[in-house]
Amino acid sequence: MPFGGYIKENGISLCPEHHKMAESYHHSNGEEYPQGFHPNELYRKIGSSFEIAQKASKRLERYS
Structure with missing residues:
Protein backbone atom coordinates (compact mmCIF):
# COMPACT_ATOMS: atom_id res chain seq x y z
CA MET A 1 0.00 0.00 0.00
CA PRO A 2 1.23 3.50 -0.70
CA PHE A 3 2.60 5.35 2.35
CA GLY A 4 2.63 2.16 4.44
CA GLY A 5 0.95 1.94 7.79
CA TYR A 6 -1.99 -0.13 8.89
CA ILE A 7 -5.39 0.71 7.48
CA LYS A 8 -8.56 -1.16 8.37
CA GLU A 9 -9.56 -1.34 4.68
CA ASN A 10 -6.62 -3.70 4.09
CA GLY A 11 -6.75 -5.66 7.34
CA ILE A 12 -8.14 -9.06 8.11
CA SER A 13 -7.33 -11.17 11.15
CA LEU A 14 -6.30 -14.72 10.34
CA CYS A 15 -4.88 -17.57 12.37
CA PRO A 16 -1.37 -18.67 11.32
CA GLU A 17 -2.70 -21.52 9.15
CA HIS A 18 -5.14 -19.30 7.26
CA HIS A 19 -2.58 -16.50 6.99
CA LYS A 20 -0.30 -18.90 5.15
CA MET A 21 -3.18 -19.85 2.85
CA ALA A 22 -3.91 -16.18 2.11
CA GLU A 23 -0.23 -15.52 1.34
CA SER A 24 -0.06 -18.44 -1.13
CA TYR A 25 -1.50 -16.15 -3.84
CA HIS A 26 1.48 -13.79 -3.53
CA HIS A 27 4.09 -16.54 -3.21
CA SER A 28 2.87 -18.17 -6.43
CA ASN A 29 2.64 -14.94 -8.46
CA GLY A 30 -1.13 -15.19 -8.38
CA GLU A 31 -1.27 -18.67 -9.86
CA GLU A 32 -2.27 -20.69 -6.79
CA TYR A 33 -4.53 -20.07 -3.82
CA PRO A 34 -7.02 -22.12 -1.84
CA GLN A 35 -10.70 -21.60 -2.54
CA GLY A 36 -11.93 -18.54 -0.64
CA PHE A 37 -8.46 -17.05 -0.27
CA HIS A 38 -8.05 -14.98 -3.43
CA PRO A 39 -7.29 -11.39 -2.37
CA ASN A 40 -10.57 -10.14 -3.88
CA GLU A 41 -12.50 -12.72 -1.85
CA LEU A 42 -10.74 -11.65 1.35
CA TYR A 43 -11.47 -7.99 0.63
CA ARG A 44 -15.16 -8.85 0.11
CA LYS A 45 -15.24 -10.58 3.49
CA ILE A 46 -14.26 -7.30 5.19
CA GLY A 47 -16.41 -5.08 2.95
CA SER A 48 -13.47 -3.54 1.11
CA SER A 49 -11.51 -3.80 -2.15
CA PHE A 50 -7.95 -3.16 -3.32
CA GLU A 51 -9.05 0.19 -4.73
CA ILE A 52 -10.72 1.24 -1.46
CA ALA A 53 -7.63 0.18 0.51
CA SER A 64 4.41 10.87 6.31
Missing part, protein backbone atom coordinates in the same frame (compact mmCIF):
# COMPACT_ATOMS: atom_id res chain seq x y z
CA GLN A 54 -5.33 2.15 -1.80
CA LYS A 55 -7.42 5.31 -1.40
CA ALA A 56 -7.39 4.92 2.39
CA SER A 57 -3.62 4.40 2.36
CA LYS A 58 -3.07 7.50 0.22
CA ARG A 59 -4.84 9.55 2.90
CA LEU A 60 -1.87 8.69 5.16
CA GLU A 61 0.37 10.85 2.93
CA ARG A 62 -0.33 13.89 5.08
CA TYR A 63 1.25 12.05 8.05
